[in-house]
Amino acid sequence: MKKITFVFLACIALFNFTSCSDDDGFTYTAKPDPEGIAFTNSTLETYNLTASNASNIAERLVWNAANFSVQTPVNYEVQGSSVESFESFSVIGVGTQTNQAVTVANMLALAREAGLDNDPTTAAPNNGTVYFRVRAYVGADAGNVVEQLSEVMAVSVTLPEEAEEGLDLPKIFVVGNFLASGGYGTDWTPADAVPLAAAAEGNTAYEGYVFINSETPEFKFLPANTSFDGDYGDTGADNGTFSGTLVQEGEVNAGTPDGTGGYYIVNVDTDALTYDLTKTSWGVIGNATPTGWDSDTDMVYDSATKTWSVTLDLTEQEAPDNGIKFRANDAWDINFGDTDADGTLDFNTNQNIGIPEDGNYTITLDLSNPRQYTYSISKN
Incomplete structure (x- = not known):
């Protein structure tokens, strides 16, 4: 390791x-x-x-x-x-x-x-x-x-001889008119663009979570966060269009599927020249929470820390069969557990996250590092 x-x-x-x-x-x-x-x-x-x-x-x-x-x-x-x-x-x-x-x-x-x-x-x-x-x-x-x-x-x-796993995954970057309002930096500035990561070297399918905090989102995808050279945009006729297809010449600024802002998981395939965005809001669910497995307890996003968090009372529960999970949009399509109990999240796993003892806790979900999603649970 x-x-x-x-x-x-x-x-x-x-x-x-x-x-x-x-x-x-x-x-x-x-x-x-x-x-x-x-x-x-x-x-x-x-x-x-x-x-x-x-x-x-x-x-x-x-x-x-x-x-x-x-x-x-x-x-x-x-x-x-x-x-x-x-x-x-x-x-x-x-x-x-x-x-x-x-x-x-x-x-x-x-x-x-x-x-x-x-x-x-x-x-x-x-x-x-x-x-x-x-x-x-x-x-x-x-x-x-x-x-x-x-x-x-x-x-x-x-950092000693080797970098932490995941820091050197292949990346592309999202630049647009949301960087300032999303807490990332200056609009349309490549150095402040938000990274998306591929799963491994040679893989062209990139993903990441981006707070596109704009009423009329417009953005492009960059091969590197140093310039607009080789940028990808939408194949449509007007800026802000969402067609789901990309092109590098004669492109317009891409947009979101419904033309509105939000916290999105962004998927891009630079080989297939496709992209997609799914708007998400996050919560915790499980038999350690006050509402059990019946409903989520909503989390709140902080653009300064790039994290979601919630403070609530939890009961002692032992993983993997009991505890909590994170899920998006009050549904199971996008959910995270922790297979190895190591603080890193695993997509759609059947392993819940255990709670060591009853108490009031602050739970933080960090999706800001693409494909290196983490969480913390701190007793208050």
Whole structure:
């Protein structure tokens, strides 16, 4: 199994809370502990992380409680980012406890976002840094919320001799008028185009999930995310047409089947010159959920993290016969389980995902890496 090694460089981050007030004149006074509020665990070790143990805990971050001097629970949100500025970030977990498990899958996702690679044919580095911080807040998470962020904890990330499986799958890219509103970058910019992946070298059938967040979608498919050379478009007469067939000369901008935006699974075959899109919304279902196998519990998509998530109460269930599965559109046509219990998803498998004990959980579904779909289940 190919490996990624992560080395934690720094583990101490202090909260410096100050008194503040909201628009209603409602004042919180922060009173931290005498020694300050800090991560209390030491993480000066090397971790060998592989996709085969993606659901395992890589590290449990622990910090001192924040004191806002009010009789209300303090909420903590652990964030991970590939950039120190946290211009974009993933939410690892939210809860009132002063600790949070960080799984191997969480780490792998941040490594991919950091653009790490050890392919000698690319200019991407094989080592870099990812970052963690904790957000403490009181009040509703909108309007009158009062919050404070910890300092950033830097984590050194290194890919050794071989790249993580799936990072080097053959790819094509979707570029169009949805990149900005979908959270990908600048419209019609090849470098910001969304990847689709083939299953193996020599395979011309590509797939991936794309948030085409446009009222009038228009896009093309690129052989590389460096230019429009060799781009594929629709065979129709007008931009935004969906015919399901592609051409590289005299093409127009492609569109969606119903002409509307949404979160789509996109399939393209560059040999057959065909493409198709299926709009999806996602939920969890199973006898570990409040509604059992009768109906889904809907998940919510976050364009900043490129993930779907939901927080709900789950009951202890043992896989493979019990637990939960992910499915699209309240139907079984597109569903995922976990055959190997490794944190990576398998299409239309009969293996459910087990829940270790009763409790309130946050479930995250990450379909942003084509053909390398992952999930995390964190108890709050």
